[in-house]
Every structure is written in structure tokens, then in C-alpha cells.
Amino acid sequence: MRTVTTRSWLATAAALTAAALVLTGCGSADNAGGNGGESKDSVSYALPAGTGPNWLLPMSPPDKMATHNKALKSTMWVPLFEFDGTSGVMEWDKKASATESYKFSEDGQSVQITLADLDWSDGTPVTSRDVEFWYNLARYNNTKIGGYSAGNMPDNITAFEINDEKNFTLTFDKVYNQDFLLANQLTLIYPMPQHVWDKTSADEKIGDYDRDEAGAQKVLDYLFSEAEDMSTYASNPLWKTVSGPYTVAKWSDAGQVELAANEKYTGTDKPSIKNVTFMPFTSADAEMNVVRAGDVDYGYITSAQLDSKKQFEDLGYRVDPWTGWSITYMPYNFANPVMGPVYKQLYVRQALQHAIDQESISEVIWKGAAKPGYGPIPQEPATDYLSDEQKNNPYPFDTKVSEKLFTDNGWAKNSAGVLTCENAGTGAGQCGEGIPAGQEMNIVVTTQNGSQETDNMMAEIQSSLQKIGVKMTIDAVPLDSVLTEAQSCKTGGECKWELVFFGTAGSWYFSAYPNGERIFAKDTKWNAGQYDNPAAEELITALTFSTDKDIAKKYSALLAEDLPVMWMPNPVYQVSVIKNGLDLGGSQDPGASFYPQRWSWK
Numbered sequence: 001m002r003t004v005t006t007r008s009w010l011a012t013a014a015a016l017t018a019a020a021l022v023l024t025g026c027g028s029a030d031n032a033g034g035n036g037g038e039s040k041d042s043v044s045y046a047l048p049a050g051t052g053p054n055w056l057l058p059m060s061p062p063d064k065m066a067t068h069n070k071a072l073k074s075t076m077w078v079p080l081f082e083f084d085g086t087s088g089v090m091e092w093d094k095k096a097s098a099t100e101s102y103k104f105s106e107d108g109q110s111v112q113i114t115l116a117d118l119d120w121s122d123g124t125p126v127t128s129r130d131v132e133f134w135y136n137l138a139r140y141n142n143t144k145i146g147g148y149s150a151g152n153m154p155d156n157i158t159a160f161e162i163n164d165e166k167n168f169t170l171t172f173d174k175v176y177n178q179d180f181l182l183a184n185q186l187t188l189i190y191p192m193p194q195h196v197w198d199k200t201s202a203d204e205k206i207g208d209y210d211r212d213e214a215g216a217q218k219v220l221d222y223l224f225s226e227a228e229d230m231s232t233y234a235s236n237p238l239w240k241t242v243s244g245p246y247t248v249a250k251w252s253d254a255g256q257v258e259l260a261a262n263e264k265y266t267g268t269d270k271p272s273i274k275n276v277t278f279m280p281f282t283s284a285d286a287e288m289n290v291v292r293a294g295d296v297d298y299g300y301i302t303s304a305q306l307d308s309k310k311q312f313e314d315l316g317y318r319v320d321p322w323t324g325w326s327i328t329y330m331p332y333n334f335a336n337p338v339m340g341p342v343y344k345q346l347y348v349r350q351a352l353q354h355a356i357d358q359e360s361i362s363e364v365i366w367k368g369a370a371k372p373g374y375g376p377i378p379q380e381p382a383t384d385y386l387s388d389e390q391k392n393n394p395y396p397f398d399t400k401v402s403e404k405l406f407t408d409n410g411w412a413k414n415s416a417g418v419l420t421c422e423n424a425g426t427g428a429g430q431c432g433e434g435i436p437a438g439q440e441m442n443i444v445v446t447t448q449n450g451s452q453e454t455d456n457m458m459a460e461i462q463s464s465l466q467k468i469g470v471k472m473t474i475d476a477v478p479l480d481s482v483l484t485e486a487q488s489c490k491t492g493g494e495c496k497w498e499l500v501f502f503g504t505a506g507s508w509y510f511s512a513y514p515n516g517e518r519i520f521a522k523d524t525k526w527n528a529g530q531y532d533n534p535a536a537e538e539l540i541t542a543l544t545f546s547t548d549k550d551i552a553k554k555y556s557a558l559l560a561e562d563l564p565v566m567w568m569p570n571p572v573y574q575v576s577v578i579k580n581g582l583d584l585g586g587s588q589d590p591g592a593s594f595y596p597q598r599w600s601w602k
Helices: 013-017 067-076 128-140 178-188 213-227 284-292 303-314 346-354 358-365 399-407 452-468 479-486 534-545 551-562
Strands: 042-046 099-104 110-115 157-164 167-172 246-251 257-261 275-279 298-301 317-322 329-331 411-413 419-421 442-448 471-477 499-501 565-567 574-579
Touching: 042 284, 067 246, 067 257, 110 128, 128 157, 128 167, 128 213, 284 298, 298 303, 298 317, 303 317, 303 452, 303 574, 346 399, 346 565, 358 452, 399 411, 399 452, 442 452, 442 479, 452 471, 471 479, 479 499, 534 551
Parallel strands: 042 275, 042 298, 442 471, 442 499
Antiparallel strands: 099 110, 110 167, 157 167, 246 257, 257 275, 298 574, 317 574, 329 499, 329 565, 411 419
């Protein structure tokens, strides 16, 4: 999903349910409107409706991990490694990283890292000590930090050795898959200004407090307390020491942020735009009104507005759907006391998947702003992790095949046209273990409300399933309720839901290495339906530890065919509208970050 964890973004939770914010400062950036760009040195950017940045510090508590928080702070404090898809493929972005080079040891258990030639904005060089500062705060405060997963970063580092000011070596507790380490673990690390932040109160002198547990805990408590006050983000001396291409000029409590180019930036990712204003909105309609007025340079429209694409082009925008590095799905509740045994039958999941016309839903309902998804690996942009089985869609839309799967396994339609188990048992041609005679194929889908596209998609699926004899009831509720229900099996609730949908903006956004451990491993929080397949578990573990370069393809193939969830069309992150003349310097990042330092007016 889009807002939590390391770049695994819990996509729907914060982006769609955050408290409404007051729209402020429309067009407040210098020369924000207009079609011409020749004299402009500013850009106004529309944030997702109902959201606003609320955290600045590179380390975040669990409730401050919205995607735009990460994207903004990365413009000010350069992460050790940055992976993105702005080149067209998900890969290491050296220009946006604090690392100049790296080299793994022959046994694969350690890595030596050389830092790029970066300075802090006060002129002090960025050094290995600044990386150690992050590491010490993380290891002594691991449970306070959002995205922390026991056994992973920083727990998996057994030694941090400073070789010199620009070189250090990390030793790990075991040999890991190097793609996993680079893209999902080392991307969590930010060099932080130890010479400015290593203190436990505003008046205390800088020390080496981070090097023991008690001191490190006091330092982070102090930094967290300072970061809680958004009204001081532009004035607090702590936040003036940055290593990235931008610094904070203004930051309102309502979530409007203005960044100014860091004139002391020494890296290679030089900013062309001097000022960037990030604007919050109470709703998509409010944002689109400002787009129609021409008062935002980089905004968005709903997919329904793609029928009116020319309207926005006539206003001086180009329309550019922003593809997400994500998958979209509906989990089955394998623990449901009545329908769990039904969903555990692979032929049932195959039959239901064959009845989902993903191509038509994507083109007609989403107006092309969604693409069919067939498995656990994001399918856009292109990736070597994808298996042929997932690429080729093992369960194409075919209601005749769908119905035959039921009838071949002991089901027949009753007088009401609903499939009913007539041949109970576990033998060939029978319904399967735990399914009693007389069991009807009545399913309930709990889905988030508030989206016309989602409503129409559910209605289409309901109609398609009805044709094969499956009765589907739609229970549309607020997103928070869907997420709470999905977690009920893990939190001691009644665990009575059957299928849940929380993917209007994509169900799960991945780190650059899409290992799936958080959503399909047996005992993890977001394996909401309690999927349990030993073969899948072995591959998920191997994705973290195996040096086999094809392990991700094997995982992709297995889960595409085994159907731990119902695969659904994957919507774009957003349908962007971008003022003519504004060059982004590459494609929009599928990982949902933005890089304003690369924007320019042409």
C-alpha cells in the first residue's frame, strides 16, 4: 500500500483516508499559472487529495511514513542508495544517492561503500561518521522507527567499520540476496549530520551520544520531539543543515510546503527550478478546479476525466498517466469458517479468476488508466523479475472454462441459478475437503467506497460471476473499515470476511526488489487472508537469501498460478496533467517519488 514502510508503500491507507486539509495558497508559487514557461523559475505541484506532508526527519515513526514525506525529505537529505524507475526501469539512481561506489566481499557477507563528494550546507563534508550516526540511532531505537522488521535492517548488520572519512564496511549476519540488500535494505539508510544533530537537547553541546544505547535513545527522542512541530520546519536550525538539492523555505500546518534550491549543494543532481510549492487539497474535485483555472503546473485528474482529455490539453496541459510499481488484488480469507474451505480449493480460485475480464475493465471502466495484473510482481515498467507464466496470463477471461471447473468438481446450478455442491467429498470430481453437500457459491466482497471506478468494476465482476452461477454480494464501506476488517483475523476479530478490496489506488507498492515477504509470507501482518503454501514460503525466503538470479521468476510463476489472491487490474498512481513546457527530466517514478531537481521549463 502506498504509505508505509521502506518503499513498500501501503498505498491506500494514508493517501485516501487522511483527515481533510484546508486548501491553501492556490497559485502561491511565483508565476504559478499560465502556459508559457520561458521566464519561470518555480513549479506548483498538487499533492494527493486529503493528504499533506507532516514529517521532515529522515527517520520516521510508524505513523509518519506517507509516500510524499519520503519523497520530500529525500530532496533535502540524500539517501545512501536511491532506486527508482525514472529511466524506464527500476534501478539504482546514482545521482540521487550518497554512494559513489560499492563492492561486496567474495563471500557476499559484507559490502564496502564509498561515499560521493557531498557537503552539508554548512560546508562540512558528508562522511562515514554521518552514516554511522544513522546506524546507531536505528539499532538502539529500532522499534520506534516506522518500517522496522525484526531481523532486517538494522538488526542484520553485525559490524559497522569506518575505514576513512569516505569509506566504510558493513558486515551482515548472513549472506543475503544482493538485490534485496541494495534495493530494500540499504535504501533505508540516510547519512545524517552528526556534527549538528548528535545532542539530547537544544542547549547541549554536540557529542558522541549515539554510540551508546541510552544516549542514542535520548538523541532520537529529542529529534522526534523537534520534528513534531511543523510550524518550525522553515526556521529550526536543525533542519537548515541539508545535503540535498533543496531546503525548506515554508511549511504550513495545513501541509503546504515550499522548497528552495540549496545554493550550497555540491552533488551532481543540480536543481534547475529555484522554488517548488507542494499544494494540499481537500478533494480531487477541489484540485481539478484549480487545474481547470490553470493555477497548478503539475496536477492530476481522475481516470473518469480521460474522456475529456482534450479539455485539459486545450488548457495547456499534457495528460500523462503515472504508472505505479505496484500490484492490485483481493485477498481470499482462507480462515473464514464457512467459505474458507471453498477458497482453499485451487480449482475454485482458478474458476473465479477466469471470470474476471481484466482487459475490458481496464479499458472501459478505468479508461485505460489501469492495466491487467496476473501475479505478484509489478508488470510495469519492464523487469527481469517477471516470469513468462505471469506475463502470459495463466487464467485468461473465459466464463465457459470457469463454469466447467465447477461442474467438473461436483457443483451444479440450483433452481435459482446458483452453483451448489452436489457431490461432496475429496475424490476426483468432488467438491473438496471441508465443503458440505448443499454449500452454495455465495460470496461477499467487502470493498472500499467513494470511487466510481471501483463501484463500476465491482458491478461488472458481480455480473460476470452471476453468469457462471456465483452469487456475489457487494459490501461497500469506508477504506478504514475495509483495512480494519482485513486485519481482523490477525488481531483477534471474528475473521468472517470473505474477500476484501482496498486497491482503488493500487493495493501494494513495492520496494525496487519486489520480494513480497510482507504480503504473502505465512505469518506477516498483511497476509490478511492467511495464505499458507510451503512451496511459496520457501521461495519467499529464498528471495531474501538466495544468490539465484532467477529466484524472483520462480516466485512470480508459482504465485501467478497458485492464486493466493484474486488478481485485479492495477490502476495508475495518478493521471497526471503537466503544463506544456515543464520537462520532468525522465519518466514519472513508478515508486511514487518525485525529483524536482530534474524539472525544468523548456
